[in-house]
Every structure is written in structure tokens, then in C-alpha cells.
Amino acid sequence: MTASALALALILTAPLFGALAAMLMGRRGPAIALATIIATAAGTLILLVIIATEGAVHLAIGGWEAPLGIQLRADGLAGGFIATTALVMGAILAVAAKPFAGGKTERRSAYTFWPLALLLWGALNAIFLSGDLFNLYVGLELLTLVAVALVGIEGKRETLAAALRYMMFALMGSLLYLLGAALLYAAHGTLDIALLAERVGSAPGDIVAAAAITGGLAAKTALFPFHAWLPPAHSGAPAPASAMLSGLVPKASFYILLRFWFEAAPDLAGSGVLMLLGGLGAFAMVYGSLLALHQDRLKLIIAYSTVAQLGYLFFIFPLAGGESAAQPWAAGAWSGAIFHALSHAMAKASMFLCAGLIIEAIGHDRLPGMKGIVRALPMTVFAFALAAITLMGLPPSGGFTAKYLMMTASFAAGQPFWALMLILAGLLAAAYLYRPLALAFALPDEDAPAPKAVSRARQFAPLALALAAILLGILSAAPFAFIQIGRPGAAVEGLE
């Protein structure tokens, strides 16, 4: 019974045990969530230490080696995502402890929120560790069902319509992914990512499978042509749920895309496909930013910002995918996109939590009502500003490190278009995030009702998340080296 086996067991099963216990004992959700946070955080720390010292951890579930059994693989990339998920989920569940507290009589939303949130965490951990395409499918399906339920948890007409729209896209996405996985197994006799890397050629079956998998996962990551469901869904859900939905859920399907294109079928992608993915990402970035500019509800601005920020995650494909994987700048572009994914998860979750606290204080999230909110909620507005810095990509935040890495890589690759897009993204983000901040510091009009007080302890959680996103930029050397561990073709000298 090695330490790595214990760590993996804790990370995989603690959230699931917590969810099942919360489903059994209706009113002790917050207490069970606290116990789950402690257990999973412990497992995460042990895993990070093991990966940092001994390199990537490999575990054959049930003792069955590939191609028969399911392989778990915890490399730097997986460790980074699991650590970020643990941090973000800890902050979210801390803030959610009050609105979804278990009172004397059991309330519907207070009962179902906790198992759903812990199932979401368990599904994320299962996806980040799995090395088998069908196991990723089951994890993704669990994640999607829980996310749809979280969108519809408030039961209003618009949120149910948003949840239904999300469900329709998600159903089609999982079917396409399933079709791809079925064709790959039929052709190669295995769905293990490491084995597929040796066996995937460019036969028509593999091309159709890759197209289906990419289409399915793009629908789940709300890449441009399939983004319509995201803004109403993420803004309709309650704030802690929106933080999970925007910060973590799309990262899981993006993570599977990375595993597929960079590890299962590294040289299958022609430059055309990679350019298409990058182009769609650029279009999503511009489209999301412009729409965020003229929303008048805070949560809708943040939701459209997610569409934009997810867009330029896809720049990783033209810069580091396909044949250019062996180029020196590929590691920089790859690491830049991962930094962006991690810092966006923290900053976006923090921003949605701040929006939740502001809604608790003034009762709604229409921008005009936010005038002078800084007097009532100084810590929250400060956290919102820090998160905005990360999203805009200003130094010293993690977002800046990500942009810097990707821009140097795009100049080194001779494709300055992506660098231009990154600069434009920063400017547009500054534009649409400036409006709420300006209103927060403006003078409140006299007749505005006094905002209700929100306890300081709960304001600390989004602040901690925003600070973590900034710290990711300041101490970026250690995380940069960490996510290189176990990366295929780790050409480290990309940073010069």
C-alpha cells in the first residue's frame, strides 16, 4: 500500500463518499463537505509531493494492465488541475455554506446542492486522473448531468429553459464523443491513451473518430459555434453553482481534448484542423467580449467573459499541436495555455462568488444598483478587482504569465496573428470589466436602499482565490516546472 495509491484513492473516492453521505443525511451537508475538503486536500498534497519528487504516477486499476484494465495517470498536468480544483471547490463550498445551510426542516435546494457539488468534484477528479477514453466518457457524463441539475436548481422558468438548452447541446456532445471512442476501439482494440498513441494512423476511421471526438468536446467546452447555451445557463444558476460551472466544468472537456490531441493522436492533426480550432477560439474571444460589453447584469458580463476566455485557450492547438509539437516554442505555448486555464479557473470562480455576495447585499445584480458598493463590501470589490487583473492578463497575475508565454511562442512560431488576438483579448477584457468596477467605486445615489451586511469571513474566500491567481503569476517558476513533469516531448527550453 504505497503513498501514491493512498493519495489516488483519497482523491478519487473522498468526494464520492461525501456526496453519498450528503444524500443520506439531508441536513448535515456543510459538515460533510468540510470533511470532504480536508480529506481531498490531504490526498492532493500527498500526490503533488509524490509527482514533484518521483515524477508521473501510474496506476493500473484492479491490477489489470492496459489494454484490458483502466490506467490512471497522474502527471504534472493532472496534478495542476486537481490542485486548482481542490482550491476552487474549497472556496466555493465555504461561501455556499450559508445560502444552502441545512435548517431545522430539510429544504429542497439545501438538500440537493451538497451531493451535486461533491459529485461534480468527484467527476472532475476522475476525469483528470483517467487514462482511458471510455472511462473519460463516463466521467464526463456524470459531470454533465450534475452540471445541468445545478443550472436548474433554482427552478425558475428561465433557468429551466437554460438547463434544457444546455442539456440538448450536452446530449449531442456526448453522442459524438461516444461515436469517436467506438470507432477508435473498433479499429485498434484499445481505448487506453498511451496504447492509442502507438496505434493511431491516419486511416479514414481514425479521422472520422477524431472529428467526432473534437466536435463532441467542443460542444461541451462551448467553443464558438456551440456557445449559445453557456451565458444564460451560467448566469441563471446561483452564484456558487455558476462559479463551479464557469470555472471548472468547461476545463474538464478542454482537458480531454488536450489528452486526445497531444497524447492519443499527436500527429493525426493536419495544420488545417489546428488553424480551424484556433480561428474558432479567436472568433469566440471577440464575440464573447463584444457581447459582454453591453450586458447590464453583472453575472451575464462574467458569463460572456467565460465564452471569451475559453476561446483563447484553443490557441494552444495552432501553436503547439501537430507537427509543431517538436518545435522549441511548443512547450512555451502549451504551458501558457495551461497557466491560462488554471488562473482563469481561480479568477472566474472568485468573480462569480463576489457577484453572489454583491447580490446578497443589494438583492439583484443589475449594474446601476452596484453604485458605491465598495463602502459596504470592501473585501469583495478588492477581490473582484484582483480577479479582473488576472482576466485582463495584467502583470503580476497568472493571466499575464500565460499571455507572455503564448505571445512569445506565437512570435517564435512566426504566426503573430495569435499574439495580436491575445492583446485584443486583454484590451476587450479591460473594457468590459472596467464598467462594473467603475460603478462600484462611484458615489451611491441617495435613494438607493442601504446594502445588507455580509460577514467578513465569507468575503475572505473569493479574496483568497483571487490572491491565488495573482500568486500563480508571481511565483510562476515552480508551477511552470511542475506541469512539465510527464509532458510528452517536454521541450523545456521554450521559455527563453
Add this chain to the structure above:
Amino acid sequence: MIASIFDLTLCLVILAAAGAATLGRDAFMAVVFYIVYGILIAMAWLRLGAIDVALAEAAIGAGLTGVLLLAALARVARKAGKEPASAASVPATTIATALAALVITIGIAYAFLTLPEPQGLQGHVAENLAASGAENPVTAVLLNFRGWDTLLESIVLLAALLGIWTLAQDEAWGGRAGLRHVTRPGSVLAQFGRILPPIGLLVGVYLVWAGSKQPGGAFQGGTVLAAVWIVTIMAGLMQAPRVADRALRAALVIGPVIFLALAVAGIFAGAFLVLPPAHAGWLILAVEAVLTLSIAATLAMLVFGPPEPEEKR
């Protein structure tokens, strides 16, 4: 083996039933044709030598999905009150969609026809079958070689139920699940509800017990047991359980909890979810029994739906 006339006709009938189910004008007829289609697909699975899948398709694919569709149709008709025009969309889009669907079908068929010669895992499974504790290779894969998939899958089922309970109305929370069934005592349904359960229980438990040696298993057996519970409640012999009922929640959760505990216990015997070959046999049976209980309870609660407010029940 060479495609016989029977296979050809079965495929044509399957396509005809699927066509009627997707393109028919009336929704109720579409669902009826979907159930017929599901049974025909189950027969196709028999021809493909996959008996476990045929059982699952007939029980879950055709049976339970059909019941869910019929129940949804009835509830929407009551709540939406009227029939909005069905596929009266603009002809231009229908032709474009038809062409796109045709192109995708040809692409998939071409990909299927140009698959390299088969590299199945029958050999690997056969070699390790003795150490897996089950003689039926499919059960060995489901509960041992790829046990982690099955564990996550039972939690997906529970997540769907949790999602359905989330959609209940606040004032109905804690109440009885689904609509109340008005059945005249002594009517045919009441008699049917008394005769069927014993046979259903016998068949369900047999399916689970036979699962380790012949086709069968927790999901197929669980579905039969769920059907028995649904019929007893429809026959008015029992009331649908309260959502807040502690015993119900324990039954829903017991399967995945025991399987998870077994998975964690596995790390002391080597790695995550290891079933030591010496005890693998009875461990698989124990897990299947507990899983069947949870699956039967979850599937039945899925059919009953969220708790309804008292006066509307």
C-alpha cells in the same frame, strides 16, 4: 457468419420502426414505435452474439426508456395543455438537415467499412477469466477488469435521480414521489399487481444470481425488480415512498457505497479496486447483490419522478 435473409429483413424492419419513431407525426405513436424498435434492436443483439446486451437493451433501452417517454408525454399533455405544432419547420432547413445527416451517415459507413481487421480483446479476457472470479466474460469485464467504469456508472444513475429531485417544487419536498394512482380495488390491474410480483422477484433474483456464470447481471436484474415495484404501486397495493424517507435513501446509496469501500479496501491488497483472485468470486456476487438493490430502487424512483405537491397528486 454470412448475412441470412433473416438478418436482412430484421435490419429493414428496424429501420422502418426507427423511421416511424423519429418521423411520425403523432408523438404517442412515435413512442409506441420506439418501444417496438427497442425490442427489434434486442433481437439484433442476439444475432450479434451479445446476449447480455440484448437483455439490457430490452429491459432498459426499450422497456424503461419507453415507460419514461410515455410518462413524460402524459405529464406534458396535462401541463402544457395543448399540442404545439410538431415538425412544421421551414422546408429549406429540413432538406439541408437531411443532406447533412446523409453525408454523416455515408462518412460513418465508410469509416466502418474501412476498419482494419479486428483486434478484439477476447484473448486477454479469456486468459484472465480464471483470476477474475466470474465465468461470464461480460460480468468479469463489468465488475473486475473495468470495475471503475461500472462504479462510476452506478453513481451516474444516482446523479440523474438527484437531478430529478432537484426539479421538484419547494412546497412538495419530502412528500411522496410522483402522481397518486387511482385504482379501483378488485379491478384487473389490482389482481395483475398481486400475481406478477412473485414471478418478477423470482426472475429478477435469478438474473442477478446467474449473472456470474451465464448472461445476466445487476443492471438487467435490477430493472426487472424495479418493474415489479412499479407495478405493485400502480396496482395500489403500496404507496410511492416519501423522498425524505431514510430507508429509501439508504437503499439508493448502499450499492455505490459498498462498491467504493471495496475499491478503497483494494489498495491494501495491491492497487485501487483490486479483487484478490481467491475471494473474487463471492466478492463479485456480494457487490452485484448490493448494486441490484440500489439500481432497482433508483430506476423505480426515476420512473415515479419528483415529489408532487399534495393536492395535485
Add this chain to the structure above:
Amino acid sequence: MIDLFTIVMTAAGLIFFAAGTLGLIRFPDTHSRLHALTKADNLGLGLIALGLAVQVPGPADLFKLILIWALAILAAGATAQLVARIAAPAGLGDDEKAQDGGSDGQERRRP
């Protein structure tokens, strides 16, 4: 000889099924359609089951075959009764010309 018996029995069963389906299409109102369906199909099923019974290897499988036949008959009978109780008095499913008024069908909410 055994095979000949099976072929004859199964053929007879199929003829009854065809007759039942013909009745379903041709008869005007629900009552007669149900009548045709239940009579012909149950008899057809019985004949096919009998035809197969001789092919069955052991007594256990014979018992399973009988159990299947009994369940099918039980389900068909119960369902036909329920459909008749709901549809017939309210004139649902009858052809237009054979529509008879009066619907005292007792209100019953399906699940």
C-alpha cells in the same frame, strides 16, 4: 418427425398471428379489434410455444418456456382489459362512422 411437428405448429401459429393483425386493421371499433387481437395472438403464441416445446433439450428449459408463455398470456389479458375499460366507453380509437356517444369512462390518471 419432431422437426415436421415443429414446422407445422409454428406455421399454424403464424397464420393465427396474421389473422389477428388482419382483424386489427379491418375491424371498425376498439372492442372488436381487441377481441381479434387477444384471441388470435394468444392462440398463435400457444401454438408456437407448443411447436418449440419439443425442441427444448431439458425439463428446466421446458419450464422456462411455459413460464414465458404464461407471463405473455397474463400480460396480454390484463392489458386488453385495461385498454377496453378506458377506450371503449369513451369511443376512443373507433373509426368515425362507428362512433357511439356516452362516455362514463371513470377518470383514471395514468402514472
Add this chain to the structure above:
Amino acid sequence: MVLSASLLYGLCGAALIGLGLYGFVVHRRLIRRVLAFNVIGSGIFLLFGAAAYRDPVAGSDPVPQAMIITGIVVALSATALALALIVAHARLARSDALPEDDRSGDPDEGRP
């Protein structure tokens, strides 16, 4: 090329996928779209199962069979949640189509 049974069922599965895809896109009533989703799903599984039975000597590969059973149960869970969402939405919105589909199709519909 002799038409083996698995080839025939594979092509039948591909045809079902195309048919279901058409139904999923064309229908505006959500229950019909969920039904089309199930048709596509069973088409994919039929394709997968046919590919697993291409050489009758070795028999049907048990690993795809297990994956298909898992897939069927996952598809049932998604269907159950989708149908419950449709019913809950119909209770509030008096229609079983998405808002954008409902209004555009029936201009005469006096939707509140």
C-alpha cells in the same frame, strides 16, 4: 465482398445514426428530440457491437459488450433527467419546446 452479418448490422447502425440525427435537428418538440437522441445512441451501440463481432470464430468481444451496457445505462440516466427537465419546464412555460423554438414557429400563438 461477401456481406457478413456484422457488416450488415454495422451499416444498419450507421443508417440509424443518420436517421436519429435528422430527427434530433428537425423536431422542435423536446420529447421527440430526446427520442431521436435514444435512436442515435442505440445506432452507435449497434455499430460498436457489430464491429466487435467481425470474426465469428473468436465470438463477440466481451469488452465492447460491457461498454455498451454501461452506455445504455448512462443514456437512460441522461434521458430520465432530460424528460424531467422537459416536464418541469412545461409546468412553468405551458409548452414543451424551447422558448426560441416555440415563438418563432407559431406567430399566431398568443404566448404570455
